[in-house]
Amino acid sequence: MAVLELDNLSKRYGGTTALRGLSLQVEEGSVYGLLGPNGSGKTTTLGLALGVLRADGGAVRWFGQPLSSQSKRRVGALLETPNFFPYLSARQNLLLAADVKRADPRTVDAALEMTGLTARQNDAFRGFSLGMKQRLALASTLLGQPDVLVLDEPTNGLDPQGIAEVRELIQRLAAQGKTIIIASHLLDEIEKVCTHVAVLQRGELRTAGPVSSILASADRVVLRVEPDLSPASLLHALGQLPWVSDVRPETGGGHSAVLAPGHSAAELNRALFASGVVLSGLETRHRSLEAQFLELTR
């Protein structure tokens, strides 16, 4: 079931078009990464989805319906760092936040537990590290036990330890079956936690889908033939295979190519052998999401 559907969304700020015909679907249980360079429209997308901003065109549907007060209760959001009271404890701050959100105060304990703050719940917020402050902000999104979390740059400003803590928390929440939507420009983080990803550039969708298929589509196979065989026979044989594309010479010798989805390096080896080309080397080079992202948004 689609938890969130964005249908042809557009948004302008004066003369700036921030989003142009954006459509995407977030399925239940997925961890959906919204990626893009600065100014590509990630925050605008989340603001429109949450009803904080008004779209110039298109539609937003949560659980198959337009956004309503009922569906809002099922979504916990962290768009900006919440203002906690420095002299109050973590627990007191969460109780206040629950009151403001009209969330059940009994969900404070579970939120503290989930974010690893139970032991520090009575300590004043002002003494917290940046990582703990961010975990408290995430705890406030868990009040009322929403099914979906929407997080804008949840690791912004954190050190590597804080980033790892937030990543582990997201993984624990995902394991509980929550749907999580994260806007980020930290590709490595997205690659580690997300099941799906959409890449935005200048307000337009460049690509979207399961992380595994987006990464797989970025893989290249590197081929080497025996020195006594001319590269021309390899290139000719590759040219006969419609599922092989983007053949390029490699700087270290040999050639590389991209295989269409559903085709493997082993299948390529067999096809080349059948046409008389014996490979001396065949390796798949996995490219990171970062390399793929840079290519898409270049």
Ligand SMILES: Nc1ncnc2c1ncn2[C@@H]1O[C@H](COP(=O)(O)OP(=O)(O)OP(=O)(O)O)[C@@H](O)[C@H]1O
């Ligand atoms: N309130 C606003 N008034 C005018 N222009 C805005 C406003 N908010 C955003 N924009 C512009 O809209 C575009 C998209 O901005 P948005 O904040 O959605 O991008 P983003 O991908 O979240 O960027 P970042 O990673 O820097 O937060 C940018 O060109 C931005 O300058």
